[in-house]
Amino acid sequence: MVPNVNLSFEEMWEKIIACDRTYDGLFFTAVKTTKIYCRPSCKSRKPKKRNVEFYHDINEVEKAGFRACKRCQPEVEQSPHIEIVRNTITFLINNYKQNLLLKDIADQIGLSPFYLERIFKQETAETPRTYLEKIRVDKAAHLLKCTDKTNLEICYEVGFQSTSNFYKLFRRLKNCSPSQYRKELQNEIH
Structure with missing residues (x-):
């Protein structure tokens, strides 16, 4: 199960408009009119805001009667490091008010600072700090x-x-x- 992230509807909406790949797996966008759910990074045409629901768990969205998008395939893992990136993003979102050093973040994730930064940058094109x-x-x-x-x-x-x-x-x-x-x-x- 994916950790729950404290994002408002507006913040999640902004992430899907930006096709932000770093939020893939942290939440899913479900479109009520098509009964399809997607990753935040899906390049398909953006739905009307009023037709969107967000889910944090793939089982939850499927139980609600939505089927996976054939374009972005949200049910398929895309990277072996995605779990590390998800956990790091979740930690950052939930602890952004704290004075965090890379070492603190890496300790929380259970990796060396160098390895965490390398994986994170490889997957997101930015460092945990940025x-x-x-x-x-x-x-x-x-x-x-x-x-x-x-x-x-x-x-x-x-x-x-x-x-x-x-x-x-x-x-x-x-x-x-x-x-x-x-x-x-x-x-x-x-």
Whole structure:
């Protein structure tokens, strides 16, 4: 059974829109109108948001009456290292607020830091550290969107140790500052 990940509907929706391969196996996208379920990375045409349900377990989605997509074949394991990557991603998502070093992550997964980083980078094209930074920035963007918390409060809430690092990474990943991001969201609403 795949570990449960604490992702909101919106976060999972963003992952399927981005065809994010790193979430394959962590959850499945089920389309109510076609009764088909897919991996988050499936390249098939994206369904309407209102027709989507998410499941964390393949048995659960099949029990609900959905059948596997023939294009992405979600019931078939694609890499011998996928379980290591899944466990690492699950650990990062569930512990992103902590000050994590590669050694801490590797100890939790049960591998050497070098081996974990090599496998993770091979499968995701990024290191556990850069993946963790993306999670933190995504969580910060979600908080900017859904709360009235200040940028400073959000910075520390999502696990950044310094505001300068928070602002630098947010700008690099979202192409704007946290304040600009919030302002653009408010402009879209009005």
